[in-house]
Amino acid sequence: MAAKHIRFDWAIKKLLRNKANYVVLEGFLSELLYQDITIKTLLESESNQQTQEDKSNRVDIIAETANSELILIEVQNNAQIDYFHRMLYGVSNLITEYLEKGQEYGEIRKVYSVNIVYFNLGKGDDYIYRLKSDFIGINTGDTLELTKAQEKKFNIEKVADIFPEYYLLKVRNFKGAAQTTLQEWIYFLRNSEIKEEFGAKGMVEAKEALRVNNLSDKERKAYESYMDNKSYEASILSTQEFEAQWQIEQIEEAQMRGREEGREEGREEGREEGREEGREEGKRGLILRQLERRFPEVVSELSAAIEGLNSQDLESLGDAMWDFKTSDDLLNWLPENSP
Numbered sequence: 001m002a003a004k005h006i007r008f009d010w011a012i013k014k015l016l017r018n019k020a021n022y023v024v025l026e027g028f029l030s031e032l033l034y035q036d037i038t039i040k041t042l043l044e045s046e047s048n049q050q051t052q053e054d055k056s057n058r059v060d061i062i063a064e065t066a067n068s069e070l071i072l073i074e075v076q077n078n079a080q081i082d083y084f085h086r087m088l089y090g091v092s093n094l095i096t097e098y099l100e101k102g103q104e105y106g107e108i109r110k111v112y113s114v115n116i117v118y119f120n121l122g123k124g125d126d127y128i129y130r131l132k133s134d135f136i137g138i139n140t141g142d143t144l145e146l147t148k149a150q151e152k153k154f155n156i157e158k159v160a161d162i163f164p165e166y167y168l169l170k171v172r173n174f175k176g177a178a179q180t181t182l183q184e185w186i187y188f189l190r191n192s193e194i195k196e197e198f199g200a201k202g203m204v205e206a207k208e209a210l211r212v213n214n215l216s217d218k219e220r221k222a223y224e225s226y227m228d229n230k231s232y233e234a235s236i237l238s239t240q241e242f243e244a245q246w247q248i249e250q251i252e253e254a255q256m257r258g259r260e261e262g263r264e265e266g267r268e269e270g271r272e273e274g275r276e277e278g279r280e281e282g283k284r285g286l287i288l289r290q291l292e293r294r295f296p297e298v299v300s301e302l303s304a305a306i307e308g309l310n311s312q313d314l315e316s317l318g319d320a321m322w323d324f325k326t327s328d329d330l331l332n333w334l335p336e337n338s339p
Contacts, residue, residue: 027202127173133163
């Protein structure tokens with residue numbers, strides 16, 4: 001039976017802040033960033049002070065590497081529609097917070113923003129997304145490069161090395177078995193399970209440090225309480241999503257019924273209008289034929305004149321036509337009553 005391991009978000013809160021466990025974080029970050037990461041220290045800043053414990057959705061660590069770069073790690077469990085903006089704010093705040101007043105801009109530190117989300121953020125099927133800045137020529141398509149003086153002064157190779165890099169891990173999108181060392185970490189983030197055969201950087205240490213059985217009684221109770229809170233949050237979220245979906249379905253069903261009733265009502269109105277129009281045209285034709293038989297000498301004038309009469313005028317003409325003695329009587333009536 002596989003050993004149970006601690007969820008990564010709780011480990012960040014409680015265990016991985018211990019210097020003895022830096023190797024676990026270093027392994028994860030090394031695999032993700034494709035470079036050897038050494039953590040010099042974990043920093044406390046305005047953005048990651050833990051003021052709300054187990055029920056906090058956002059969990060973060062700010063790590064300072066051996067070469068003074070900054071790595072911001074955040075875990076978000078519940079959906080947040082403006083989380084892209086939150087990523088930008090977190091990095092921007094970190095950059096300004098660690099640039100002391102009076103320092104030149106060249107002292108701005110490189111920042112990596114690592115965001116682990118357990119909800120469907122944006123539209124995309126991959127489980128790892130990376131945002132890295134380059135200046136590309138609009139006309140030539142070339143990449144803007146540093147001068148030799150800039151490379152020497154700032155000890156970097158590319159313009160992109162100055163700007164923040166963002167990593168977005170949509171771990172729920174990862175399916176199946178782990179085939180690479182980075183996928184081993186993604187598998188653990190998704191399933192809270194470390195298989196015996198996993199050999200990624202930091203994974204051997206994580207197997208032991210993150211075992212539930214290795215927790216003290218106090219830590220185990222805190223972890224169980226945290227998991228209970230997560231189960232409660234998941235239940236509330238699921239209920240809200242179900243109710244929202246049910247309401248949407250009810251609205252769509254009502255709209256469909258309304259459209260169907262409207263179509264049926266429209267069809268009935270159309271049929272009635274058609275019947276009415278048919279009756280009117282029939283009456284128009286009957287009156288025209290009767291008048292043509294009585295007054296054949298004015299046939300050419302009658303057709304156009306009667307065609308312009310409305311339903312009420314047709315009724316009046318039908319009542320009055322037997323009173324006409326001559327065609328002049330008819331013609332005198334028509335101009336007076338035509339629209």
